[in-house]
Amino acid sequence: MTSNVGVQQQKVDVSIILPVYNAEPWLTECLQSVLDQETTATLELSAFMDACTDNSCEILRSWQPKLEAAGIQVVVNGHSNENPRGVGYAKNQAISQSHGQYLCFLDADDVMSKQRIEMQLAATVNRSFTMTGCQFNRLPAGSTERYTRWANTIQSDQLTTQIYTAHGPTIIMPTWFCSRETFDRVGSFDESGKGTPEDLLFLLEHLRLGGSVHRVNQCLLMYRYHPAAATNSVSKESIWDIRMKAVEERVLCHWESFTIWNAGKQGRRFYRSLSHSSQKKVVQFCDVDPVKIEKGVYVYEDCKEVPKPRVPIIHFSQAKPPFIICVKMDLTNGNFESNLESLNLKEGEDYILFS
Template sequence: MELSIFNDASKDKSMSIIEKWKEKLEGSGILVVIGGHDSPSPRGVGYSKNQAIAQSSGSYLCFLDSDDVMMPQRVRLQHAAAVQHPTSIIGCQVRREPPNSTERYTRWINHLAPDQLLTQVFTSNGPTVIMPTWFCSRAWFSHVGPFDEGGRGVPEDLLFFHEHLRKGGGLVRVDQSLLLYRYHPGAATHSVLETTIWTHRVRFLEEWALPHWATFTIWNAGRQGRRLYRSLTAGSRCKVVAFCDVDENKIKKGFYCYEDSQERPKPRVPVLHFRAAQPPFVICVKLVSVRLGHVWLGQPQGQEVVCCVHQEAAG
């Protein structure tokens, strides 16, 4: 086993800690490779991960953020899964630290069914197999491509995740808690704006799901459904045949007028009761409500659904 560490211009005592651990680990037979730079400012998460991969030599990559702790059996179990699924990203269940931080998000990470790892890739929670748990072959990583090196504010994990799916990659989770996933306000993930993530999600929805549909209905005539409609390209907006909702006040109005449109007359999209709406659907409601939506939509009849938005707070 080899440990590859890249120090992205840290200004604290990180290097002295790394050196102490290098001595301990190499005494146990683990090769430690250390890289880094001492520029005035860091170059970002994507750059650092790419450098750590480039300076390493193993056939498989097991990612670990410096503030997390992995369990002793993690590499063994995820490696076994990666051998069985060579073109997949392998994740695992996690335990949060502090224990009650992001409780709903942690439950979502740990309890998605295998098919939901794919069907819920459009939700605002981001990758269904979260980056701190990733394990994959070096060959597959090289096929998908390096992480985006745009630096602070770039969701490099989401962009890599989308590219992985574009190239036909699979998603597998080892259903054991193999990582202590630490939460703290200074984490790099908090530097990514919600609007940035929203834009990438909508573009991926348009690329990956909407081309297969001649028309579709947006489930939610409220703020989030209208936001999605406005965020679509003109070509995708033309496919929206209706909004649907359960709110009688929205339904009674009868339509949504896209006031910001340059078209004349301005587009007016019907607002229907959900029982009158036609699939396929893009659902723009809280994930807790989507479960009800599965009942309303009659999933056994095979109606197509994309869960696009999860506005429930991550905590």
């Protein structure tokens, strides 16, 4: 069943894009944060109900009079088919029915600070073709601690260069804010459904088209962690394949040769995942492990070529850039970071972080 609540009556500055799937435990707190926004912008809440089977629709309807009384226009649609179509589809539908010049993305289990829209609008309005995020905190406290620290502290230029790491998007989806023009330039979210990282695919395409990424360095969102969150349905294998495709198309195609930093499991997996043409560009592995270095060579045993590819393994201090780094940051008590810093390299040119 599809319903349409709310009539467009005035110009809208910002549409809050809210995909909803069985969000009953959190939706009231989420909607309260919409009502609490302190901004001079005209707002619209555009929600799409993706086959909800709980009381999410009733909660949204009960909040409609409060939101409209505060001057926030409300548009709600949805479907009651047996199977949900996924967050990509729900977000696309919510955007297509919205009217704002700018889009503010919000998940139904998250909570915005009162200043979120005002601050992100101010940060976006003079930046063309930009996706703007913000810092966030997690609930329960301490959830995904390494990821949260990384996403909140990487530098502005790293928002682009570190897009290939296993963390995923350098600005998290529930903090995204952009102009409608920016969204339309990319097109839409992937609608493949459960298990698809539609946010990562969208951000990679945005960057491929020359878009930029910006982060407001204020904590403007409470990002809830729970087992039912859509992000938990995305497999690590899917993320790996997407990252490999992107780094080959956007980085390795411009390099004549390169070094893989890590002769261990992750480095070897990266090598094996490369296309044949990219494998031929790998001149060496580098590492700090004396056992691997003493071995001297990595032989690609699974390759059907005769003779099988043999790639030298050397100490990192003797290796030549550029590097694809398959070492996780923040896990070696600073040893890896010190080694990397000792080479005086420039991120994005001399090396790309992949792990």
